[in-house]
Amino acid sequence: MVNFAGLDLSAKESNPSGLAVINSFKEIVDLTLVFSDDEIASRIILYKPIIVAIDAPLTSTGKPFRQVDRSLLKAGFRILPTTLTYMRELAERAQVLKKILESRNVAVIETHPTSALKSSRCSSHINLFQSFGFKQVTPTLRNKHLIDALISSIVSYHYYHGTSVIFKEADGEVHLLPTVC
Template identity: 45%
Template sequence: MVIFAGLDPAGTEKRPTGLAIIKNNIFIFIGKLYRDNEIIDKILFYKPVVLAIDSPLSYSKGYREVDLLMKKLGYKVLPPGWRSMQILIHRSLRIKSILEKRGVKVIETHPLSALKSSGCKTLDELLAKLNIKLETKNLSKDEKDAVIASLVAKFYYENKSYMVKAKDGIIHLLPKICS
């Protein structure tokens, strides 16, 4: 069976990073991790084919063209040029490099925009529409974003993700799910 992962990384190991792993429409892991090695070890333990990460995967002095396109489409993204974003990008690219060497495809997403592109108002509505049950109810924002990111990874694998594409990047979102 194919496994997918979603990661909502914090800029530093001092803050929680959300991770969600889904297999057969069942979440087999949702949690918060801190250190890079525990994040990488947990992901490699489950062996997902695709990881969608809530982070820009390229540097820029301000906004990238893909970010400007996202803003034009009504999605609220932060500029990768901000110092705090640069720290996040550096960490995300390091994780991406290690995982891709181990056979995991890593793609960029933006969970808040992915939820919006799905047409669903809440994560609960999105999951209900996809007929996916969550055992855990009190998820943190990081965990919720990781859950959405894992769904983006699944739709990407199925060639159904909605792509916002420019010469400097691709951000994968969810297709229309709720009407």
Template identity: 35%
Template sequence: MPSFVGIDLAASPKGVTGLAVVRGRSISTKSVHTDEEILNLVVTASPEVVALDSPLSLGKGPFRDFELAAMSKGFRLLPLTMRSMRLLAIRGMRIAHTLSSLGIKVIETHPASAVKSSGCADVRDVIRSLDLEALPGSMSNRHEVDAAVAALVAMCYSAQTYYSFKGLEGELVLLPEGLCKGTCDAVRPKL
């Protein structure tokens, strides 16, 4: 049974990182801190795709080319010139590199923008639209909620039903447009 992982990465191991796994028709979440905890949980899940809520490249200016395209469509992103965003990007690139070296596909996402692109009210609306269910105790904090959205983006990416902004400096992958408005084909996990 395929699995998909979402990570809402903190800029530092001192902060809370949310991690979510979609397997079958269920989604579960957990809060972790260290790179080792993140990598161990991802490797154990053996995902097809990992969606990381973190910049996975450093651009030449405050915003990368694909972020400027996303912002022109009304999506709100933070500049890489902010110290915390730069630290987040460095940690995200390191984790993505490690996972990629293990043969795991890693994509960049932004959960707030992903929910907006879907036309859904919130993550629970997305979960219902995809005919999934959150396991009891899941999504107990905002980091786990964002990780759940990221895992759903990973699942949609694997099914090749997603919305994205792509440029020379990378790609931002979001949920398919109109998911909750019934204007796109529903993406459901294959059991």
């Protein structure tokens, strides 16, 4: 059985990050809020996922928008400039986690859950989760971090199966979802 992870990373360890782990049977293995880098890394490593999709820039250029960001904007997706203080801190934290996870043989990809939901053409996250085949997710799931982590885990799943939508430029690569609804 193969596991896939999604991480809705916060810029600061004092704020919650959402973590979702799903398996190849499209079952949710773990769905929780995590805080410190150590807690995030150890929890991900515990499940030995092949891939983790992180909702955070994995590269930075010092300019407001990377080339890959401009491609996303041109395609109609809304993203924040990487020069905002929050986004700079988020990118730095993501890059640290990426090194830790890759040293443990976990592939790390960048995603943007809001854009992934839009690219899926699903009307809502509930519609996406149902279309994907999750059985145990209820409409009462309202925590934005957990929702984004689950969307990110679905991106990991699609990346593994070669069906993610890829925006790739010299300065980065972002994976979104194919049309599923």
